[in-house]
Amino acid sequence: DAGVIQSPRHEVTEMGQEVTLRCKPISGHNSLFWYRQTMMRGLELLIYFNNNVPIDDSGMPEDRFSAKMPNASFSTLKIQPSEPRDSAVYFCASSHGTGSGALHFGNGTRLTVT
């Protein structure tokens, strides 16, 4: 099993640019989560999907953030336009079922917005 695969590993962009983060969950997992981690705020839930349907997006900071899961094997998190305060490590995780706490995390995408 390849685990959860995220790309890119690192992203450096200028303020105002569009950023797209990608995630491939573990095959057979039906829940997918996007978290953001910073020193100040820790690991924050942004949005999660169950069977490709967004269940709770209350953690999405504002309209600049959007996430999609067009099929069971792919999800994107898009930031448009990006701002310096969006700089963080973005993790994607998957699990069997939303209520399962056994999350499998990807390696994360370190985003730097200058």
Added chain:
Amino acid sequence: QKEVEQNSGPLSVPEGAIASLNCTYSDRGSQSFFWYRQYSGKSPELIMFIYSNGDKEDGRFTAQLNKASQYVSLLIRDSQPSDSATYLCAVNQAGTALIFGKGTTLSVSS
């Protein structure tokens, strides 16, 4: 606002000692409790979970839960330098996503 609180540390213990990590949570409806370990620059990995009041042991790790006090702890016996990491406490209700604390950094000196 559901919150999970942890002391940020660092918690420093000598090799071979017991490390005690603590966590409190605000939502009385929380049903499941988890401890994740995160090495510097890496992603979190699950090490323990507990659902019922009392203790649960797994090797050198013991998770303790007291729902009345809304308190979860993780004990690491015979601490090793390889245990040096940030430990994240997480909780959820049935059918909801995990809410994480900010983590406690543990440093085990040899």
